[in-house]
Amino acid sequence: MGVAVAVDATPVRCLLVPAVMTLLGRSNWWFPRWLDRIVPNFSIEGDEWFRARDEAERRERAAAPADPADPADPAQRVPDDTVPT
Numbered sequence: 001m002g003v004a005v006a007v008d009a010t011p012v013r014c015l016l017v018p019a020v021m022t023l024l025g026r027s028n029w030w031f032p033r034w035l036d037r038i039v040p041n042f043s044i045e046g047d048e049w050f051r052a053r054d055e056a057e058r059r060e061r062a063a064a065p066a067d068p069a070d071p072a073d074p075a076q077r078v079p080d081d082t083v084p085t
Contacts, residue, residue, distance in 0.1 A: 021028050043049070
C-alpha cells in the first residue's frame with residue numbers, strides 16, 4: 001500500500017499532472033457554458049463578501065458628513081514626515 005501511494009504521489013501527481021496541464025494551457029480550464037449555469041459559484045476565500053462589505057462601507061462614508069475630528073478621514077490625516085518627534 002505504501003509503495004502504491006509513493007508511486008501515485010511522485011510521478012503521477014508531481015510530474016505527469018503538471019506537465020499535462022502545461023501542455024493544455026488555457027484549454028485546461030475550459031468549462032461548458034450549460035454546466036456553468038447549473039453549478040453554483042462558490043468563493044472559498046470570500047471575495048464577494050469582502051467586496052460587498054467594502055462597497056457598503058464606501059457608501060456609508062459617502063452618505064455620512066465628515067467629522068472634523070475623525071482620524072480615519074484621509075483629509076484630516078497628517079503626513080508621517082511632518083509629525084514632530
